[in-house]
Amino acid sequence: MSSYSYTVYLVEDENNLSEVLKAYMEKEGWFVKVLDNGADALEAVKEPPHLWVLDIMLPGTDGYQILKGIREEQGDVPVIFISARDQDLDRVLGLEMGSDDYLAKPFLPQELIIRAKKLISRVYGEQSNESKKVELNDYLIDPQARIVTDEQADSSHVELTTKEMDLILLLTEDIGKALSREAIIENVWGENYFGSERAVDDVVRRVRKKMPRIHLETLYGFGYRILSS
Structure with missing residues (x-):
């Protein structure tokens, strides 16, 4: 093939x-x-x-x-x-x-x-040549391979769904930048998404469970951001 x-x-x-x-x-x-x-x-x-x-x-x-x-x-x-x-x-x-x-x-x-x-x-799709791996709290995020590695667990892969990975990649494009739920929906689910914004909260909850050391901060009434420490 x-x-x-x-x-x-x-x-x-x-x-x-x-x-x-x-x-x-x-x-x-x-x-x-x-x-x-x-x-x-x-x-x-x-x-x-x-x-x-x-x-x-x-x-x-x-x-x-x-x-x-x-x-x-x-x-x-x-x-x-x-x-x-x-x-x-x-x-x-x-x-x-x-x-x-x-x-x-x-x-x-x-x-x-x-x-x-x-x-x-x-x-x-091919990633920009400027796409670089991001390391956060011993998680190594590879945008091009779409892989998250836990360096505290013998470099094992963190098993993420498409939406969970998309969320991580979106929020780590600019560490510390806050994104509204509307912006996350548009970038992760697309403009024609049919459903509730609560879907964002569900994905965030799953990411926090799978990556407990990640500093994924909730901005109540607005959205989320990832902090470097």
């Missing part, structure tokens, strides 16, 4: 749709593996792709269970949820569980491509 730029796992049990989406994604130079049931998708969790495109309604294991497995095993691998059910409910549940984007059926294949390319670019 080295000749392909990215690997995508497409989990969809509608054969006609999966064939069309696969063809569109392959035109982008991506390797696409189609999985048509939940059991195969859960098995594939052991070998992470660059992107999951995941239908919620599947035979046997549903998309929510697969998303849980992805987050437990693969951390910050991006996920796009697709569904034809109760759209608002699925969107909210999916985002709360850690999906990165959502598409309601029916949708144009090109819309999926646009969203997938934007997500891939944000997660894997």
Whole structure:
């Protein structure tokens, strides 16, 4: 698969749709593996792709269970949820569980491509040559590799989700600078985010639990900032 730029796992049990989406994604130079049931998708969790495109309604294991497995095993691998059910409910549940984007059926294949390319670019896009590693309280943050290493724990990686990593990278771009919840939402979730600003607080809470030595300060009624000490 080295000749392909990215690997995508497409989990969809509608054969006609999966064939069309696969063809569109392959035109982008991506390797696409189609999985048509939940059991195969859960098995594939052991070998992470660059992107999951995941239908919620599947035979046997549903998309929510697969998303849980992805987050437990693969951390910050991006996920796009697709569904034809109760759209608002699925969107909210999916985002709360850690999906990165959502598409309601029916949708144009090109819309999926646009969203997938934007997500891939944000997660894997080349970083500026000026991007440097940041060390804070024995955490080594590598923006280009999107890795946080705990130097007090034998340099083990801190397992962060996409949103948790995005938050850390955003707040460490300018140590000490305060960002409002609105600014964090726009930069981490995007301008078209559908949901409550409480999502920011939830991500902050998880980051503090995973990185207890980080000085992530709350500015009540405004937002957050990271301090150097």
